[in-house]
Amino acid sequence: MIFFETRGLPGKELFWSFSMKNIRFPMHFHRAYEFIYVNSGMTEVVIDQKKFILKEKDLAFIFPGQQHEFTGGTEAEMTIFQFAPEMVEPFYSKY
Secondary structure (H helix, E strand, C coil), X not given: CCEECCCCCCCCCCEEEXXXXXXXXXXXXXXXXXXXXXXECEEEXXXXXXXXXXXXXXXXXXXXXXXXXXXECCCCEEEEEEECHHHHHHHHHHC
C-alpha cells in the first residue's frame, strides 16, 4: 500500500526537518522535496522501485511525487529535510 503524505501542500509550512532512529517508514509520496541524510549506521531506501543502501554521511534526494520508503538498521540514525516546491520555484517550474 502507498499513501500520500500531506507535507509540501500550498498554505502549509515551507521547510521542516526531524531526526529518526531505527525506523521503517512505509512506501509513500508527497509534493515536497526531501533529503534523507544518514548520521550513523545504514539504511535501505527504495525510490521508484530502485533499492539503495545508504551508509553514514550518505544522502538521498527525492523529488516531489516520487514513491519512496526507507528502513533503518538497528544503529541507523537519519535526519530528514523536506521543503515545499515554492522554496525553489525557478527550479521546480523547469523540472
